[in-house]
Amino acid sequence: MTEPEPLNFLFATAHLGGNVSPVMPVVRRLVAAGHAVRVMSDGVNRPDAEAVGARFVPWRRAPNRTDRAPQGDPPDWSVSDRQGIGMVAGFLAGTAQAYAEDTIDELRREPADLLVAFDMLLGPILGAEAIGQRLALLGTMISFFPLPGIPPFGSGLGTARTEEERTVHETLRAETDAVFDSALPALNAARASFGLAPLDHLADQWNAAAVHWLGTAEAFDFAEAVLRPNMRYAGPLLGDPLWAETWHSPWEKDDARPLVVVGFSTSFQNHAGVLQRVIDAASSLPVRLLVTLGGPIEPDALVPAENTAVVRSAPHLQVLKDAALVVTHGGHGTVMATLVHRLPMLVIPHGRDQADNAARIVERGAGLAVARTAPTEEIRAALARLLTEPEFRRAAGTLGDAVAAEARASSLIADLEALATSADADRSDQVADRRALGA
Known part of the structure; x- marks a missing residue:
């Protein structure tokens, strides 16, 4: 043949x-x-x-x-x-x-x-x-x-x-x-x-x-x-960018605090301010916060808290294996990667398809959304809910199972x-x- x-x-x-x-x-x-x-x-x-x-x-x-x-x-x-x-x-x-x-x-x-x-x-x-x-x-x-x-x-x-x-x-x-x-x-x-x-x-x-x-x-x-x-x-089409840097956790292996991954747009959407508010919101929570900048924002534009690591990039498909929660602008690639890892998310849309992706997440109970103008206190309250109320993770698991099944098939x-x-x-x-x- x-x-x-x-x-x-x-x-x-x-x-x-x-x-x-x-x-x-x-x-x-x-x-x-x-x-x-x-x-x-x-x-x-x-x-x-x-x-x-x-x-x-x-x-x-x-x-x-x-x-x-x-x-x-x-x-x-x-x-x-x-x-x-x-x-x-x-x-x-x-x-x-x-x-x-x-x-x-x-x-x-x-x-x-x-x-x-x-x-x-x-x-x-x-x-x-x-x-x-x-x-x-x-x-x-x-x-x-x-x-x-x-x-x-x-x-x-x-x-x-x-x-x-x-x-x-x-x-x-x-x-x-x-x-x-x-x-x-x-x-x-x-x-x-x-x-x-x-x-x-x-x-x-x-x-x-x-x-x-x-x-x-x-x-x-x-x-x-x-x-x-x-x-x-x-x-879903899943893939990390070639330019994503190798990830080495700065935290001790026995650090049991949940890992919250923050990933916003790889193109400029004037989002340094909201990234800083996310850092400030998480600073008083018992979490490890990883902020991946993706290129358009320089690390020195942000002031990290004690529990925060700021990196230019990281391979999300690798990092999300250890995460408990994702904070994102709602870009489709990040949303899909988060779902196949069965993780809840906080979506802070900045335009394009992002509010539409947020609506789909919120309607399925797999996360919450706040405006990009949301103050630190509102972001902190949303993070606290997502970390402590188990129904968000259950809903993310249900939706994530369906999304992952389509990827496999x-x-x-x-x-x-x-x-x-x-x-x-x-x-x-x-x-x-x-x-x-x-x-």
């Missing part, structure tokens, strides 16, 4: 926060299976790609960050959540043509059986549509564009229980769609440059994909979500291979047809 031919995958992504690290284990597994895999992203992600055995291709026309300096992070933290969504939508639509042209150039240089694009990045999706490239989308969180049945991205609302709440959600979805569609002229101009018809909504660009995998757990999302026809849940690698193989077969049939016509 002959071995199947290796397949060629091109992953198209960008350095937009915590979206690259979760995808690298997927790339690693495809490389380990013998496939040819390229990662096209910002130059700063070259080490991530090469560490998992992929070939790296930088963006040329499209934005291309070469470092993680906070000055390059989007300033969406400085505006309202809705304005932040508009800011991101404007960037995604305004850069679509450049990303599309780079993607097309790379596919012409070396064809791929399957293009796997980060779902928020509209340009590679447009490029694939323009040249008829087989395309899959891979997200790293809940749906970015609004879905029927659930509150829209950025709202931070829970499940609608009454008719009045359902009406509020419908109104918010319509308003959020309008914010997204304010960027539609730029996307349609890019589409026109490739001879493609205009779209009615920005989200319609997602329809170009054969399959759209959401890199989250179905058990985590709201059950009322009505997915788009090409959408599937991939299960994920067929994402086999599904990517099957989709790429079908694309390869389609091309072989087309070649055979052309040869027959020419015979």
